[in-house]
Amino acid sequence: MEKKWWQEAVGYEIYCKSFCDSDGDGIGDLRGVTSKLPILKELGVTCIWFAPLYASPQADNGYDVADYEAIHPDYGTMEDFKELLDLAHSMGMRVIMDMVLNHSSDEHRWFQESRKSKDNPYRDYYIWRPAKADGSEPNNWGSYFGEGNGSAWQWDEVAGEYYLHQYGIKMPDLNWECKALREEIYGMLNRWLDFGIDGFRLDVITRLKKMPGLPDSLKKPIPPMDRNGFVVDRNMCTNVEGIHPILRELNERVFCREGCFTMGEGAGVTPFNAAEYILPERRELDSIYHFQLASRKGPRLTAEQFRTVQKNWAKVGESGGTYIQYLSNHDSQRQVSQHGSDLQWRTRSARLLGTLIHTTPGIPFIYQGEEIGMVNVRFDSIEDYNCCYTVGPYHAMLESGMDPATALAEVARTSRDNARTPYQWNAEKNAGFTTGKPWLKVNPRYEQINLEADLAAEDSVFRYYQSLTALRREHPAIVEGSLTFLSEDDPDVICYTRSCEKETLLVVANLSEREREWEIPHPIRGRCRCLLCNMEKKIGLTGEKLSLAPWECAVFAVE
Ligand code: GLC
Numbered sequence: 001m002e003k004k005w006w007q008e009a010v011g012y013e014i015y016c017k018s019f020c021d022s023d024g025d026g027i028g029d030l031r032g033v034t035s036k037l038p039i040l041k042e043l044g045v046t047c048i049w050f051a052p053l054y055a056s057p058q059a060d061n062g063y064d065v066a067d068y069e070a071i072h073p074d075y076g077t078m079e080d081f082k083e084l085l086d087l088a089h090s091m092g093m094r095v096i097m098d099m100v101l102n103h104s105s106d107e108h109r110w111f112q113e114s115r116k117s118k119d120n121p122y123r124d125y126y127i128w129r130p131a132k133a134d135g136s137e138p139n140n141w142g143s144y145f146g147e148g149n150g151s152a153w154q155w156d157e158v159a160g161e162y163y164l165h166q167y168g169i170k171m172p173d174l175n176w177e178c179k180a181l182r183e184e185i186y187g188m189l190n191r192w193l194d195f196g197i198d199g200f201r202l203d204v205i206t207r208l209k210k211m212p213g214l215p216d217s218l219k220k221p222i223p224p225m226d227r228n229g230f231v232v233d234r235n236m237c238t239n240v241e242g243i244h245p246i247l248r249e250l251n252e253r254v255f256c257r258e259g260c261f262t263m264g265e266g267a268g269v270t271p272f273n274a275a276e277y278i279l280p281e282r283r284e285l286d287s288i289y290h291f292q293l294a295s296r297k298g299p300r301l302t303a304e305q306f307r308t309v310q311k312n313w314a315k316v317g318e319s320g321g322t323y324i325q326y327l328s329n330h331d332s333q334r335q336v337s338q339h340g341s342d343l344q345w346r347t348r349s350a351r352l353l354g355t356l357i358h359t360t361p362g363i364p365f366i367y368q369g370e371e372i373g374m375v376n377v378r379f380d381s382i383e384d385y386n387c388c389y390t391v392g393p394y395h396a397m398l399e400s401g402m403d404p405a406t407a408l409a410e411v412a413r414t415s416r417d418n419a420r421t422p423y424q425w426n427a428e429k430n431a432g433f434t435t436g437k438p439w440l441k442v443n444p445r446y447e448q449i450n451l452e453a454d455l456a457a458e459d460s461v462f463r464y465y466q467s468l469t470a471l472r473r474e475h476p477a478i479v480e481g482s483l484t485f486l487s488e489d490d491p492d493v494i495c496y497t498r499s500c501e502k503e504t505l506l507v508v509a510n511l512s513e514r515e516r517e518w519e520i521p522h523p524i525r526g527r528c529r530c531l532l533c534n535m536e537k538k539i540g541l542t543g544e545k546l547s548l549a550p551w552e553c554a555v556f557a558v559e
Contacts, residue, residue, distance in 0.1 A: 011365035021434035030076035044469025064105035094198035142230035199261030224400035271312035289324035337376035351534035509553035528556035
C-alpha cells in the first residue's frame with residue numbers, strides 16, 4: 001500500500017494559551033508560536049496539532065467554540081495564522097487543527113438562534129427536550145464536568161426546554177441527526193482544508209451519536225460525581241451504534257481529500273473495536289489515540305501493562321490500522337510525574353518514557369514541555385486552578401461533605417492544569433513565557449526546569465528527543481517494523497525488538513528505581529551495537545547479562 005505522509009510523522013501538540021506570549025497579555029498567541037517554529041524544527045517535529053484556536057468564551061479553553069471560522073482574538077488574527085501555516089509548511093512541518101464537533105459554545109450563533117423558538121431553522125442543531133411533568137430533567141444523565149446539580153441537561157428560559165450537554169453547561173451538544181447541521185459542518189471543514197491546513201484532530205469523536213430515545217442510564221451511581229440522581233454513564237453516548245455511518249459520511253464529504261490526515265480522540269476505543277474506526281477500507285478515520293496507557297487518573301505504568309497494551313494494539317497495526325503513541329497531552333498529568341520519577345531521576349526517566357513512545361509502532365505525539373521534562377504542579381488554593389475537571393469535581397466533593405483540604409488534594413494530583421502551566425523557556429520572570437501576568441501560574445520549578453537550562457545540561461532531555469526523532473528518520477524498523485517482546489515475565493524490564501526486512505532494533509528499558517540485570521537472550525549475544533542510551537552509551541552486548549541502572553534504557557541495532 002502507498003505510504004502516507006503521516007505514517008513517518010513526529011507529532012507535537014501545542015496548547016497555544018500556554019506556549020509563548022508575544023504581546024505581554026499573559027496569554028500565549030500565534031506570533032509566539034511562529035517565533036518558536038525553528039526550535040520545533042530542530043526537535044524533529046513534522047506535524048503540529050493545535051488545540052482549539054477558534055473564537056471562544058474559553059469556558060473550556062477553546063473546546064467551547066463560538067465561531068469555527070474565526071481565530072480567538074487573544075491568539076491573534078487569521079493573517080497571523082496564515083503566516084504561521086505558510087512558514088511551518090516552508091520548514092517541512094504540517095499543521096492539523098483540533099476540531100470540536102460534539103458540541104459548540106452556547107455563545108455560538110447557531111445556539112443563539114436555536115433557543116429562540118421551536119420553528120427556528122437552527123432549532124434542530126442542538127438536542128432539546130421538554131421537562132418531565134414535574135419539571136425535572138428529561139433523563140438521569142450526568143455531565144462530565146459535574147457543574148451545577150450534576151445533570152447533563154440545562155434548562156433554558158428562552159427556549160422553554162432543556163438542552164443536552166455532555167460536558168460543561170456552556171457546551172451544548174450538537175445534534176448529528178440533523179442534516180442541515182451536518183451540511184454546515186462539511187462546508188466549514190472543507191473551507192479549512194482550502195485554507196491550507198493538513199487535517200484534523202477530532203475531539204471526542206466517538207461521542208457524536210447518542211443512545212436512540214435518550215433512555216435513562218441503569219448504571220449504579222458512584223458519588224461524588226454521580227449525585228442528585230444523575231449518573232455519568234459513558235455508554236449512553238460513546239461508541240453507540242450508528243457512529244460509523246456518521247464518520248463515513250464525514251470521510252466521503254471531507255476527510256477523503258488528498259493529503260488530509262485525521263486523528264480521532266478515541267474515548268472508549270480499544271484494540272477490539274478500533275478496526276471499525278481506522279482500517280483504511282472502512283473509510284472513516286486515518287488514526288486514533290486511545291487511553292489505555294495515558295489515562296489521567298490511572299496508576300503509574302507497569303512493564304506488564306505496557307507489554308499487554310502494545311501487543312494488542314500491534315495486532316491492530318498489523319491489520320492495517322494506524323494509532324498514536326503518547327503518554328501525555330493537554331488532558332493528562334505530566335508524564336514524568338505520573339509514570340516516571342520527577343525528583344531524583346527526572347531527566348533519565350523523562351528520556352526513558354520518550355524512548356518507549358518513539359520506538360513502538362504508531363505515530364509519536366510529543367506534548368509541549370515533555371521534551372524538557374516538565375513536571376506536575378501543586379497549587380495551594382482551588383482559586384489557582386482553571387480546569388473544569390478540577391473545579392467541578394472539587395465542588396461536588398464539598399457538596400458530598402468532604403473537607404476542602406482533602407478535596408483539593410484529591411483533585412490536584414490528576415488536574416489537567418498539571419499539563420497546562422506555561423511553557424518554561426528560561427529562568428527569567430514567568431519562565432520567559434510572558435512579560436505580563438500569566439493566565440495560569442507558572443510551575444515554581446521553572447528556575448531549574450526550562451529549555452535554556454535543559455539545552456545546556458549534559459543530560460538534556462531535548463537533545464535526547466532529537467536523537468529519538470533522528471532514529472525515526474534513519475531506521476525504517478521504527479516506522480514499519482514488527483514488534484516482538486522478550487523476557488515477558490520481567491516485572492521491571494521492558495524489552496522488545498522491531499524488525500523489518502532491512503534491520504532489527506532492540507530496545508531495553510528498566511522501568512524501575514532498582515538496579516537490574518537483564519539476561520541477554522542467546523541468539524543476540526554479541527550482536528548488538530548501541531545506537532542510543534539515556535546514560536553513558538553501552539558498547540556491545542557481549543556478556544550474558546546487561547546491568548541496568550534505575551530508569552536506564554538503550555536502543556541497539558542487532559547485527
Ligand atoms: C476532549 C478534549 C478536552 C475537552 C473535552 C471536551 O477530551 O481533549 O480538553 O475538555 O474533549 O471538549
